[in-house]
Ligand code: HEM
């Protein structure tokens with residue numbers, strides 16, 4: 469933990485790298501998820517399903533690293549000028565995002581297993597099954613994965629709207645705390 | 653008149669002359685016909701729910717034994733309705749057109765003890781190939797259980813040809829596993 473004012477007004481480089489890497493991976497996984505489920509059965513669909521699963525597992529692993537990092541490194545304090553409800557909303561959405569970083573991939577993993585497909589990461593590393601094959605449960609968990617993913621998407625949209633509001637309406641430079649290259 | 657009589661006698665003989673172990677029966681509810689196929693490294697297990705067998709197996713005389721097997725391809729169960737529907741289509745099993753797979757033994761050999769080697773013709777989707785399966789029998793309380801495992805190459809039967817013939821996506825080798833429970837077989 470760094471006590472200098474300049475350093476603590478920004479997220480650490482590790483947090484920034486993980487934020488943007490995961491932002492890209494999660495948005496891409498969401499889009500691939502939507503696209504692939506609309507395809508008719510084809511080799512392309514099989515490939516996308518597996519890439520989606522592999523990306524999701526990598527997201528899960530990186531999210532665990534990110535959570536550990538977050539718990540051991542304090543986030544920079546928010547500007548004192550920020551209204552209390554906004555601080556609360558920001559904290560709530562960030563917490564919810566962290567929960568969903570785990571819930572979404574884990575539900576996808578569980579769904580795959582229930583549908584009879586073990587996960588073999590990159591076609592090389594077999595991962596343990598979270599559940600046994602079970603047709604009815606598979607349908608339920610599929611819906612769960614769907615809704616959790618949509619929940620995540622809604623939180624991300626709120627999050628981005630809030631970030632843009634800080635940038636363009638409040639003009640408080642909050643985005644620079646998470647921006648890879650600092651201007652201040 | 654005489655010819656008719658002769659025919660009747662011949663028919664009666666044909667009906668009576670017992671094929672080995674005439675009342676051998678497959679207990680379908682306690683039998684399993686499953687398989688494992690690999691998709692992008694992922695082992696996907698499935699099974700067939702409906703199958704029948706004609707068994708004339710004499711453990712002491714394997715050379716005159718015969719078995720025949722019929723599998724309802726539409727009874728496939730891989731735990732996922734979407735994929736099952738796909739598998740019925742012409743690229744895969746084409747089970748609407750040719751609903752059954754058939755196996756007919758051509759030679760049964762003893763490998764010593766309770767082990768046998770069954771060779772025969774497997775016909776799926778209009779393609780017939782020779783397959784050989786090692787089988788091990790166990791007997792308890794009048795019930796005989798045969799277990800065995802063999803590999804078929806799906807493309808030899810045109811299962812998943814065309815779009816799906818890329819074996820780096822779906823492996824060519826499919827492992828078939830048998831567990832057959834039978835009654836009426838004589839002792840080993
Ligand atoms: C953060 C990571 C993930 C995101 C954002 C995500 C998102 C999505 C989305 C949006 C869909 C489409 C849902 C629908 O329209 O019904 C989907 C489907 C799916 N996801 Fe994920 N997913 C993630 C991780 C995973 C993981 C780790 C797995 C498995 C290991 C997985 C397996 C699946 C499967 C099998 C489907 C297809 C469900 C179906 O057949 O409708 N996902 N995912």
Ligand code: HEM
Pocket residue numbers: 483487490491492494495538543546558562565566624627628631632642643644645646647
């Ligand atoms: C245009 C896109 C994005 C922008 C401009 C943006 C901006 C930001 C900013 C400025 C922060 C720091 C907030 C603060 O100082 O308190 C932040 C934090 C965060 N962002 Fe984003 N973000 C974007 C996309 C995403 C996406 C797609 C995700 C998730 C999939 C995400 C997840 C998070 C999380 C979880 C935090 C909290 C980090 C922590 O406190 O550990 N962001 N983001």
